[in-house]
Amino acid sequence: MSATQLRIVFAALFVALFANCATVNIDLPAVTESPGGERLPGKIIWRDLLTNDPAASQKFYGALFGWEFDNIGSAAGLSKDSAYTLIRHEGRLIGGMIDTLALNNRADISQWVISMSVSDIDAAVAAFAAGGGNVIAPPTDLQRRGRVAVVRDKEGALLALLQTVAGDPADRQPELGDFLWDELWTTNVDGATTFYENLTGLEMATWDVDENQESGATYRLLQAGEAARVGIMPNPLNDLGPVWVSYIRVNSPASIASRVAEFGGRVIVEAQPRPLGGEVAFIAGPSGAGIALQTWPLDRTN
Secondary structure, eight states: OOHHHHHHHHHHHHHHHHOOBTTBOOOOOOSOSSOOSOOOTTOEEEEEEEESOHHHHHHHHHHHHOEEEEEOTGGGTOSOGGGEEEEEETTEEEEEEEETTTTTOOSOOOEEEEEEEOSOHHHHHHHHHHTTOEEEEEEEEOTTSOEEEEEEOTTSOEEEEEEOSSOOOOOOOOOTTSEEEEEEEESOHHHHHHHHHHHHOOEEEEEEOOHHHHTTOEEEEEEETTEEEEEEEEOOOTTSOSEEEEEEEOSOHHHHHHHHGGGTOEEEEEEEEOTTSSEEEEEEOTTOOEEEEEOSSOOOOO
């Protein structure tokens, strides 16, 4: 199956889970149990793992990062308990897990997908379409979680837009094992920067990269004042289409990577110094979904 076909199947699956219809009343929990009442446009406020093996994925992420899991499928209005699982770290909600087999999908479409905060989802979806993106699923009501839409940007990267009911998770320093950061890996950095600037109202900043390590490239940030929200960079992997990539904060990517195979995953990019600073690795869980590991704060002296 081609990358384009996988994206289409993924979109259909995501819609199948989240689309509200006459016979299914889906009520997912809010993305935070301590809402601040404020929406933070452009911030990544949730991450869902699509996996064809939830049990193996739970063992993998639990062992490596100490994550905990709550199955809520039938309680949320889905047909099976295994269909949707909440992910917690040290008791805090950090994401969800979607069982693709429980949704009668047999294709391997395992991946992480981000949800980006918007203050007005109808306006955001209209802006997305006007800017050349595709609306895969229009805004849908998920009750306590808010209203969600599934979209694909001009280069093909998929994501969800989410307008929360009671507000987004407040900014906080991520602990070890928390989600740390999110980047768009794209074939058109300039175009993507303009696209997401217009969508979110965030401001662009550039971060110079050591020219001896990355040919003088710059790294794009989109930020709200001093608060950085997302990064945009050239796609470093030739066999991977444009994609949003999430990072987990760790003390040592090399140490985590050395245990990945033990729990059924694989290392895609070995731990190495990053031109931006710190150390990074890129791994995949048992179902093949890729995620990055990063030290923090960054050491930019090497």
